[in-house]
Amino acid sequence: MAAEVAEQPAVFDSLVARRSDVADVASLIAARRPRFALLAARGSSDHAALYAKYLIEVLLQLPAGLVSPSTTTLYDARPDLTDILYLSVSQSGGSPDLVAATEAAREQGALTVAVTNTPASPLSDAAELSVDIKAGEELAVAATKTYSATLLSLYLLVDAVRGGSGETVHGIGELAATALAEPVDEAVSRFRAVERVVTTGRGYSSATAAEAALKLAETSYLGARAYSGADLLHGPVAAIDADTGVVAVTSRGRGGAAMRDVLATVGERGPSVLAVGSAASDMPADLRIAVPETAEEVAPILEILPLQRLALGLALARGGDPDNPRGLSKVTRTL
Template sequence: MTRQTEPSAGQHMSAEVASQPKIFADLVARRGEIAEIAAQVSARRPRFALLAARGSSDHAALYAKYLIEVLLQLPAGLVSPSTTTLYGAQPDLTDVLLISVSQSGGSPDLLEVTESARARGALTVAVTNTPDSPLNNAAELSVDVGAGPELAVAATKTYSATLLALYLLIDAVRGGSGEHAAALGELAQQTLDESAAAVQEAVQRFRFVDRVLTTGRGYSSATAAEAALKLAETSYLSARSYSGADLLHGPVAAVDAETGVLAVTSAGKGGAAMSEVLDVIHSRGADVFAVGSAASRVSAALRIPVAETAEEVAPVLEVLPIQRLALGLSLARGGDPDSPRGLNKVTKTR
């Protein structure tokens, strides 16, 4: 009789992090079908964009908000689902684009928001990892993230693939060719390989820290927010995310030598804007850990390299070593990131 081997802690999350280069390459190869959805969006000429999401998908939506405002020059906002689900708000959404972002496509509040928005005139697009989900059926158009089943509770491959799917969609809406995303599969593998040693060093430096602050500017604000969530849900750290623009306005008072600071600094305007902020943080004695293609250009005790790309796609890569950090810290602190305490894969809210 063959004895069934118990799964080792973190094996699902580890495998899913490692699978991302191929997922990116496959998604880029499907750019044509995403461009067909984008053509329908362009034809409707939306005057405003709204994004609805929860959890990690909310951070992907924040990234999409930057893309829409910068690349499409359209005003964009993040929906508060409870204005619809709890308060029954019914604004006129004629000529508005609503993008609902959900890995599972099963959250009741996002489903209600999408159904309500469509009934009130919005062009609705679902971006999910579950093509036959209720959310996809409710939306007029849908984009399949194509990351495959995710077994670990913490989202890794579905998060990064959602970023890439959103980029390919929005880039195609503006008439782009997806050229900045073309090599992301190869660059993702390069990033995972070249950052491995620095991530292990960061695990050893951060394993006894109880308070972590994450920060970034521009497109990388989404990565900083996702980093705080990953560290909180897998390692049970007290982690808080701030925009680099807000950090010096008050939160810096809580930074001292006992604070771990994870700063996302990729090449471009957002990363350049972090330089002065990190000079101040570093001078306060905080253990600053810089992640990104511009990490070597800022004040930090430890730097984790990321392959350089156009700034608008940097978040797809810069989150990879952060996922590995969350995995390593969870294991070093005696946890199992595949099943964090008190969490389920799908959270249903209204």
């Protein structure tokens, strides 16, 4: 896991250099002029899909929704998907439910696109178009470089659909190296003893909060839950106390600015609060991990990097094996 986390700056640079591969798929999508987008995914890829939902709704001004694959695989739903863009996101490309749901969507008229790290996979075969995220083989069970490479690939795809040149992510490899160099030792020490963690963010960073909770749960066996900053104040904040660790993703932009009042309320309940992001220095928090500032829509690609290192450090500090979490495998076969 440590080696794969460290590879991410190089993976990013390679992806940006080969942007034309993604742009070719984007031109085909743009030519079809979809009226709506649906995203299908599981696990870490589901959080990447949430990020893509924000990109599509904000940058393309298209309505977008997250699919429940079981409506197809368990309940045999077959809605009319004419003129719908159907993005299936899976690092392995081998989840049977995603393959079946993608096949059904294509049969029902959708423009299906697979976004995967395994181009010769059943999912790529099922979809009309495919995007290879080119992260290289990932051996650790916990997704790190494949997750962040999926985010970058989705950004490049959506940006190209709107006619962008990818300029916003030029140099992102160097920024990633800076983010990975930020120390996490103090946060590991502070969070080592907690058994319950809440992660939170707003806007684009909601995806980062969700992925951080998953990484902490699967590698360190912590009880971790992710909430939108808005949803957190609608009830779950009552469960936060001095025995809770709170991780707040607070990059600059509208989403990050909205987190300041959330953390002020959360802090009154006495938890240890870690702020991560380019706006961390502005937040009421006990601990802060800075991330280089970028356009808000790009920030999740960098925000997750120190949180991956936090999950890795906590797993080791708590005596776990982050490469092989108990009860998990690289491909989860759900129906």
